[in-house]
Amino acid sequence: MFTSKIGTRAALLLSLLAAPASAQWLNYKTPGIPRTKDGKPNLTARAPRAADGKPDLSGLWSFAGLGHWTNITDVEMLPAAQALFNKRQETYGNDDPGTQCLPEGSRSGLAGLDPVRFVQTPAMLVMLYETGTFRVIYTDGRPLPKEMNPTWMGYSIGHWDRDTFVIETAGYNDRTWLDVAGHPHSEALRVTERFRRADFGHMQVEITYDDPKMYVRPFTIRMPVNFTPDDDLIENVCLENEKDRGKLVGRVADEKKPDRKVPASVLSQYVGAYSIVPFGTWTVSAAGDALMIELGDGGGKQQVFPIADNVFVFPNTGGTVTFVKDPQKNAVTHFLFTIVEGDFRADRK
DSSP states (O other): OSSTTHHHEEEEHHHHHHHHGGOOEEEEEOTTTTBTTOOOOTTSSSOOOTTTTBBOOOOOEEEEOHHHHHHOEEEEOOOHHHHHHHHHHHHHTOGGGGTTTTTOOOGGTSSSOOOOEEEOOOEEEEEETSSEEEEEOOOOOOOOSOOOOBBBOEHHHEEEEEEEEEEEOOBOOSOOSSTTOOOOOOOTTTEEEEEEEEEEEEEEEEEEEEOTTTTTTEEEEEEEEEEOOOOOOOOOOSSSSSHEEEEEEEOOHHHHOOOOOOHHHGGGOOEEEETTTTTTEEEEEETTTEEEEESSSSOOOEEEEEETTTEEEETTEEEEEEEETTTTTTEEEEEEEEEETEEEEEEEE
């Protein structure tokens, strides 16, 4: 799978998340959902209610959290956490649990490239992931266990705060990451999620991470969660990452050229929003002699480093971004995000 240092992180990201459409249930409409006169799902219809009057969250959902999942921002780490995070950044995250085909822990499903099925019953909410992992959130009034054997997905209980479903999770082991960038956590991590369904097709989730052994204070990320109609989960089995893990070598420092500077006048030509499938919209900005890219909506800016005036290394993914100019218009029309699988074109909006 992996053939070079550049592209290994992005290749891993795709191998973990991309789902082949040909393997899905096709041409079968999700029963019981509201539709417009032309048969399309009416995602702005009223949210359904369960027998107890609370919103029914059941269904297939996709988190719109790629930017957050790849770059948690504005967090203050304690020294040990900062050192571990820096090491993961510098080595292309070659010890990511995904490279060993291990569960994703609290970051499961957050990138949004795989859907998550919610199954709501009076006593529990179940979340099913394409990777085969699952979560059971008990809503029968039980508290979290006083003694918890650390697990990959933790122990979860839930309750309703009016129309907001609140999940409290603890008891994680410390082997997973909070995001693909490598933010660490300890076994003291507690996660609080708040889901609010605005209408049939849209929810908002607010996730608060509290880990006093790794972070100065708790921090919160927010992201949309969108209903995925007329689709289904497919089997997604991790088979290749472990045998290819030995090829995840090299350091970001090998690719950076500290003495290379691109003039601000050149960087300004790249500024703008770009649409890249399947990753959504990436926003490019410039600050002095630094070029920044933000993945998704509100995910935080990440600096990319030049290896040529129009080619930049993307440390968190290991890929390269190459800006392409139309010579007739003398303007940048798109960029290519290059990984070992090939080029992903991002058209300028």
